Amino acid sequence: MKTWHWIVLVIPTVVTIGLQLFGPEHPHPHAWDVIPGFYVIYGFVGCVLIIVVSKALGKGALQKREDYYDD
Amino acid sequence: MIETLPPAFILIVGAVLLACLPGRVRPTAFIVLAALAFAQTLRLSDGARLTSTYAGFDLVLLNVDQFNRIFGIIFGLIGVVAGIYAWHVRSRGEQVVAMLYAGGALGVTYAGDFMTLLFYWELMAVASAGLIFARNTGESRAAGFRYLLVHLFGGSLLLGGIIWHQIEYGHMEMLGRLDPQFTGAWLILLGVALNAAIPPLHSWLPDAYPRATVTGAIFMSALTTKSAVYVLLRLFPGWEILVWGGVIMALYGVVYAVLANDIRQILAYHIVSQVGYMVAGVGIGTALSLNGTAAHAYSHILYKALLFMGAGVVLHTTGKSKLTELGGLGRYLPLTLWLFMIGAFSISGFPLFNGFISKSIIVSAAGYDHREAVMLLLLLASVGTFLHTGLKIPVFTFWGPDSGLRPKAVPRNMHLAMGVVAFLCIFYGVYPAALYQLLPYPIDYQPYTLAHLIEAVQLLTFTFVGFWILRSKLAGESFIAIDTDWFYRRGLRGIGSGLVTAVNTIFSAGVRAREAVVGFVATQAVNPYAPPVSPGQPVPVFNENEHRPPVGRALALTVVFLLLLAGLLLARG
Numbered sequence: 266m267k268t269w270h271w272i273v274l275v276i277p278t279v280v281t282i283g284l285q286l287f288g289p290e291h292p293h294p295h296a297w298d299v300i301p302g303f304y305v306i307y308g309f310v311g312c313v314l315i316i317v318v319s320k321a322l323g324k325g326a327l328q329k330r331e332d333y334y335d336d
Numbered sequence: 337m338i339e340t341l342p343p344a345f346i347l348i349v350g351a352v353l354l355a356c357l358p359g360r361v362r363p364t365a366f367i368v369l370a371a372l373a374f375a376q377t378l379r380l381s382d383g384a385r386l387t388s389t390y391a392g393f394d395l396v397l398l399n400v401d402q403f404n405r406i407f408g409i410i411f412g413l414i415g416v417v418a419g420i421y422a423w424h425v426r427s428r429g430e431q432v433v434a435m436l437y438a439g440g441a442l443g444v445t446y447a448g449d450f451m452t453l454l455f456y457w458e459l460m461a462v463a464s465a466g467l468i469f470a471r472n473t474g475e476s477r478a479a480g481f482r483y484l485l486v487h488l489f490g491g492s493l494l495l496g497g498i499i500w501h502q503i504e505y506g507h508m509e510m511l512g513r514l515d516p517q518f519t520g521a522w523l524i525l526l527g528v529a530l531n532a533a534i535p536p537l538h539s540w541l542p543d544a545y546p547r548a549t550v551t552g553a554i555f556m557s558a559l560t561t562k563s564a565v566y567v568l569l570r571l572f573p574g575w576e577i578l579v580w581g582g583v584i585m586a587l588y589g590v591v592y593a594v595l596a597n598d599i600r601q602i603l604a605y606h607i608v609s610q611v612g613y614m615v616a617g618v619g620i621g622t623a624l625s626l627n628g629t630a631a632h633a634y635s636h637i638l639y640k641a642l643l644f645m646g647a648g649v650v651l652h653t654t655g656k657s658k659l660t661e662l663g664g665l666g667r668y669l670p671l672t673l674w675l676f677m678i679g680a681f682s683i684s685g686f687p688l689f690n691g692f693i694s695k696s697i698i699v700s701a702a703g704y705d706h707r708e709a710v711m712l713l714l715l716l717a718s719v720g721t722f723l724h725t726g727l728k729i730p731v732f733t734f735w736g737p738d739s740g741l742r743p744k745a746v747p748r749n750m751h752l753a754m755g756v757v758a759f760l761c762i763f764y765g766v767y768p769a770a771l772y773q774l775l776p777y778p779i780d781y782q783p784y785t786l787a788h789l790i791e792a793v794q795l796l797t798f799t800f801v802g803f804w805i806l807r808s809k810l811a812g813e814s815f816i817a818i819d820t821d822w823f824y825r826r827g828l829r830g831i832g833s834g835l836v837t838a839v840n841t842i843f844s845a846g847v848r849a850r851e852a853v854v855g856f857v858a859t860q861a862v863n864p865y866a867p868p869v870s871p872g873q874p875v876p877v878f879n880e881n882e883h884r885p886p887v888g889r890a891l892a893l894t895v896v897f898l899l900l901l902a903g904l905l906l907a908r909g
Contacts, residue, residue, distance in 0.1 A: 266804065274797050281790040291787050293700075295708055298787075304794035307712075311719040311795075312802030316809055319594035327595060328815040334825050 278305060340386040342398040342446055343373040343412060344456065347439030351432050359426045366431055367419040373442065374412030385448065393508055396448025406774040407566045408445045410634045411438065414558040414641055421645055421753035422551035433466030434555050441559040445566055449508040450498040457494060461487035464560060467552030468544050476547040482821070483544040494527030514571045525572060531564035532615060533608050534581050535588050539821035541608060542592065546600040546657065550648040553600060557644045558637045561607055565614045565633050574621025582616025583713045585609065590720030594810065595817035597658050599647045599729050603640070606683065606725055609717055610636050616714065617698040620705050623777040628697030630775050635694040635764065639682035642757040643725060646676030649750055650733060653743035659732045659812025666734035668743045671751055673734045678758040680730060682765065684722035687792055690764040693771065693783040719799045727803045728810045
């Protein structure tokens with residue numbers, strides 16, 4: 266990824282966190298809505314968790330050779 | 337008459353007609369017939385009802401209300417679009433079963449009683465299996481048989497529950513929510529849950545869909561699970577078990593999509609995941625969540641058909657569908673890539689695409705119902721959806737190192753069908769009111785609030801960042817991941833062979849004993865005057881001079897007998 270790609274990602278992040286801090290109040294807030302940028306953390310951690318946990322399950326138990334069912 | 341004509345009739349009669357038409361006109365006739373059925377779904381108005389009797393049962397062949405109207409319309413619509421996508425196909429069998437299958441789905445949708453429901457349910461199972469067999473490879477034949485057996489098992493569960501319902505209530509009519517205290521309802525739930533692909537009853541789906549024909553998979557992705565969602569919506573709203581069943585589904589599909597290598601199998605696991613949202617919506621059971629289920633089913637059918645169409649173009653033009661064999665195709669299939677991406681943005685819940693305006697209803701409904709854990713877990717599943725469908729599939733199929741594949745020309749009708757669906761994905765995303773007016777309950781819901789937009793932008797942006805950092809881990813691998821089909825493909829082999837081998841041993845011992853007895857009796861009962869037969873030799877022709885016993889033997893016996901008789905008479909004196 267080139268530098269400007271990262272800039273494209275940084276702008277919406279900064280804008281949305283700014284709106285959470287200084288914009289209108291959340292109409293139906295949940296406990297986590299007090300944390301600015303909560304979904305930044307949730308999206309990133311969730312994504313990493315999904316990859317790591319699924320891969321661990323795959324390596325640990327689920328993945329088999331492609332001809333596993335053939336014999 | 338026309339006001340109450342079931343659209344299923346048009347398609348079933350149409351299937352018979354298609355079977356008789358020559359190949360040149362058949363694809364066009366398919367589209368025309370599907371369009372007639374679609375027009376009929378639009379014409380039917382709430383309250384339309386068609387009844388009949390069969391074998392003493394009162395049947396409700398058509399019963400239109402606010403619940404099934406929206407499902408009928410989308411099933412009708414997808415039949416037309418899938419017909420356009422399949423316009424280049426000339427296989428008579430495939431076209432006929434596809435039409436029967438669509439007829440079955442529309443029959444299920446408008447069925448007003450359990451008998452009618454079961455008939456169309458089984459029609460769907462058998463006809464859709466035909467779309468797997470039509471691929472005509474050894475692998476697809478085996479998968480087709482597994483699919484058929486699993487669905488017949490599900491149909492039997494449903495039948496058991498239906499009979500129980502008849503005994504308990506004395507009628508067959510589907511009158512709304514079933515009572516969880518009624519045990520038979522749980523049998524019906526299991527039968528329907530199998531078609532809705534709720535784990536552990538889901539494994540037929542990722543087993544079969546990647547092995548169906550390119551065009552057959554479009555029908556399958558739209559019809560079976562969503563018709564089951566409709567039945568859940570009608571019979572099981574507010575059943576608490578479905579909330580967690582749905583959440584587990586949503587995440588289960590995500591985990592397996594990480595491990596899958598075949599692009600159509602990744603999409604299949606994301607059907608499981610997306611249907612999880614709908615099932616959870618049924619379980620929550622509020623007017624808003626049920627609206628969310630219906631809306632998401634409608635959106636899902638569109639974007640999932642679009643994604644399967646894109647994957648189908650890749651398979652059709654390159655003959656490959658595994659990530660490990662694909663890569664760098666974007667240069668050769670630019671239009672396919674961008675149409676696919678519209679589907680990917682939709683399923684991932686990008687604002688201005690149709691997934692956003694329907695998925696957010698269910699997530700919001702969970703929030704309004706104070707189910708924070710459900711809400712967060714469904715959001716986590718959205719992260720996984722974007723990760724696979726929006727990033728993993730396109731990056732490793734259309735970008736990445738050149739696989740050396742040079743796709744052949746794409747039939748124009750395939751792109752046309754994709755274009756129509758892509759347009760609808762954006763149309764409903766930009767103008768959600770067009771979809772919201774079809775929903776079962778009046779709705780006052782605004783998807784485009786600042787809070788929703790912030791949530792979506794942050795989640796999607798940082799899913800992308802996570803993907804980019806770990807992308808090497810997501811490349812396809814030449815492995816399969818075992819799922820619950822392991823139990824009937826492998827795990828039960830020990831028990832199965834134990835049962836079968838033991839029974840066979842006893843049975844063949846019985847056969848051998850029987851043959852020994854029969855053989856012994858046969859040797860004892862043989863005609864003493866027949867020519868001797870030795871095993872393995874041809875039966876000799878009777879030759880009277882050689883084989884007839886000499887006359888003297890008979891005469892000697894007669895004389896001996898007379899002498900004995902005379903002696904006896906003399907002795908008596």
